[in-house]
Amino acid sequence: MEQQYIDLYKQHHESIKKHSADVMNKTRDASFALFEELRFPTASLENYKYSDLKEPLAVDYGLNINRIPIPVNPYDVFKCDVPGINSYLFFVVNDAFYPTNDPRALKLPEGVIIGSVKEIAISHPELLKDYFGKLSTTKNDGLVAFNGAFAQDGFFMYVPKNVVLTKPVQLVNIMRSDVDFMANSHNLIILEEGSKAQLLVCDHTVDEVRFLSNRVTEVFVGENATYEHYKLENTHTKTTNLSTLLIDQRATSNVLANVITLHNGITRNTIEIDLDGEHCETQLCGMVIGDKNQQVDNFTSIIHNKPNCNSKELFKYVLDGFAKGGFTGKLLVAKDAQKTAAFQTNRNILLNKTAKMRTKPQLEIYADDVKCSHGATIGQLDETAKFYMQSRGISESEARLLLMFAFTNDVTELIRIPALQDRIRMLVEKRLRGELSKCEGCVICQ
Amino acid sequence: MLEIKNLHANINGKEILKGLDLTVRAGEIHAIMGPNGAGKSTLASVLTGNQAFEVTHGDVTFNGKNLLELSPEDRSREGIFLSFQYPVEIPGVSMVNFMRTAVNEHRKYKNLEPLSATDFLRIMREKKELVEMDNKLTNRSVNEGFSGGEKKRNEIFQMAMLDPRLSILDETDSGLDIDALRIVANGVNKLKTSENASIVITHYQRLLDYIVPDFVHVLYNGRIVKSGGKELALELEERGYDWIKKEVDGE
Numbered sequence: 135m136e137q138q139y140i141d142l143y144k145q146h147h148e149s150i151k152k153h154s155a156d157v158m159n160k161t162r163d164a165s166f167a168l169f170e171e172l173r174f175p176t177a178s179l180e181n182y183k184y185s186d187l188k189e190p191l192a193v194d195y196g197l198n199i200n201r202i203p204i205p206v207n208p209y210d211v212f213k214c215d216v217p218g219i220n221s222y223l224f225f226v227v228n229d230a231f232y233p234t235n236d237p238r239a240l241k242l243p244e245g246v247i248i249g250s251v252k253e254i255a256i257s258h259p260e261l262l263k264d265y266f267g268k269l270s271t272t273k274n275d276g277l278v279a280f281n282g283a284f285a286q287d288g289f290f291m292y293v294p295k296n297v298v299l300t301k302p303v304q305l306v307n308i309m310r311s312d313v314d315f316m317a318n319s320h321n322l323i324i325l326e327e328g329s330k331a332q333l334l335v336c337d338h339t340v341d342e343v344r345f346l347s348n349r350v351t352e353v354f355v356g357e358n359a360t361y362e363h364y365k366l367e368n369t370h371t372k373t374t375n376l377s378t379l380l381i382d383q384r385a386t387s388n389v390l391a392n393v394i395t396l397h398n399g400i401t402r403n404t405i406e407i408d409l410d411g412e413h414c415e416t417q418l419c420g421m422v423i424g425d426k427n428q429q430v431d432n433f434t435s436i437i438h439n440k441p442n443c444n445s446k447e448l449f450k451y452v453l454d455g456f457a458k459g460g461f462t463g464k465l466l467v468a469k470d471a472q473k474t475a476a477f478q479t480n481r482n483i484l485l486n487k488t489a490k491m492r493t494k495p496q497l498e499i500y501a502d503d504v505k506c507s508h509g510a511t512i513g514q515l516d517e518t519a520k521f522y523m524q525s526r527g528i529s530e531s532e533a534r535l536l537l538m539f540a541f542t543n544d545v546t547e548l549i550r551i552p553a554l555q556d557r558i559r560m561l562v563e564k565r566l567r568g569e570l571s572k573c574e575g576c577v578i579c580q
Numbered sequence: 581m582l583e584i585k586n587l588h589a590n591i592n593g594k595e596i597l598k599g600l601d602l603t604v605r606a607g608e609i610h611a612i613m614g615p616n617g618a619g620k621s622t623l624a625s626v627l628t629g630n631q632a633f634e635v636t637h638g639d640v641t642f643n644g645k646n647l648l649e650l651s652p653e654d655r656s657r658e659g660i661f662l663s664f665q666y667p668v669e670i671p672g673v674s675m676v677n678f679m680r681t682a683v684n685e686h687r688k689y690k691n692l693e694p695l696s697a698t699d700f701l702r703i704m705r706e707k708k709e710l711v712e713m714d715n716k717l718t719n720r721s722v723n724e725g726f727s728g729g730e731k732k733r734n735e736i737f738q739m740a741m742l743d744p745r746l747s748i749l750d751e752t753d754s755g756l757d758i759d760a761l762r763i764v765a766n767g768v769n770k771l772k773t774s775e776n777a778s779i780v781i782t783h784y785q786r787l788l789d790y791i792v793p794d795f796v797h798v799l800y801n802g803r804i805v806k807s808g809g810k811e812l813a814l815e816l817e818e819r820g821y822d823w824i825k826k827e828v829d830g831e
Binding site: 516518519521522523524525526527528529530532536537539540541543544 | 628629630631651652653655656657661662664667668669670671672673677678681682685686689721722738742
């Protein structure tokens, strides 16, 4: 199944490069060579053992190599009118940055640059050259290599030294096509020393065709900077969402990454956080609500390279139907990373006998003065608690709902944007009530 | 109000209740005493519809309805309340949310509109005072991190909120110090009317100094083997259960 892409690249690499940026083309051939060698990952690889991507990767997707504009106005298909979530709003349609015409987007603080990688590569090449591909090109991963070969553009955000973005930046990925379609994009986010930013990434699908998105996001969090990354997926069951989030943290920086899958088809999130300075704080968390034949695999990796950093990880899954969940919590504490405190928790509820969950903590600790813990559980709803509620007149279905809601609540509580937290709570409740069985428009803002 | 006839019930295939008869009328307080393993808590579980127990024989009618056919939630909505011997902790579900859901489900059953937030909070405040419950507790998750005494007070608080016709207090005195016992008993007494009734399950006579029963029954080996007035409790306190066991086993 890789062959069609290999042929495509050999035939069309000139067009791919022509419609991209130098900074992306620089490593393109090398990425392609790596992909030719690695091919798409299969479940026989340790890091992909919970992801079954064979079927979705075999679909004959269209690619938009010549960057033909897709006839869609995201402002029409995406209505953001919720009071409270006041954000700098940006769209990527498939894999192209949508030229912004929203006046709200224009009032960015001084020096903040947000746009498409392709444009910024021309207007501010100096911002990209030290960062672009720095984390991704070192990865020995078929999906990342594929992205390196085929991605032609992406979202770019730069926050200069000591600048604080007081409103969250919202990036909405919309998949829109009349035929089965694949999108590759490579995003880059740079926070300089002492800056602060919050990014909310929403994944949506508009049309009822099969989509595959393969996105790589590199984030550089400078010294003493604070970055929050929220990813909310609400796509339809024909979507395959492959995403790789690579975060590099410098000394005394603070990162929160919260990855929520409300509704999807097949999802693979790879999240790698490197702690490359002392006194970093990291909170990585996520939630999955899955039913039908949905699949979600979160592969996470936190690497403590320097001493005195704290990391906390919390993932929760509620699975029903024939859903399949996977979680890997890799934690590496390097030899010199003394006084590391790292805590990892993965808790899962299976609502029936056909849903499946596989979970694997993977701790490698080479320092001797650390505090590390991990815990993984797979269980059912607490019957005693359910009976207790029923004995107070609460119906069985409502009792189940309250328990599931309570179960996911500690992940929601970690959201630091109050309006978003309220919104997600409401969406989770709707989802658990079965009222979000199909993605229509934007659930964040409908 | 409640009529139990020849009730037999099993758990895991083992028969615990072996032909229990009991009639409770409005306005009455019945105490059920008995040695460990007699079936006291089983009776409470069966009346509230705990699925772990299987009723193999007998009838239970509650205000004319066949109680055994009702789901646990409908039994509650019909007016049965169990104060649990071991109240359950439910992390993540706030007391307020829990109680509001329960109260509104009761109202829906009676075809009443849900309470407004202000009305609900006002009623909650009133009922909390009844059991001298700390404000902090209602802001927390249900029973999570509550002390033994706080849990029992919380049970009586919930009873006050739901205003049941028949309340069953299962070992409400266990784990309570004397002050907590007085507060809990006061709460129960204040909720007493001529329209409702209570079944008080207890090991010891102590609670009955505070909640004075009209009838005392001795449950032994799955049946009520002796009934009397409140003086029976005093006699049991003094003489233990052995003389009753002898009387029954000697039959």
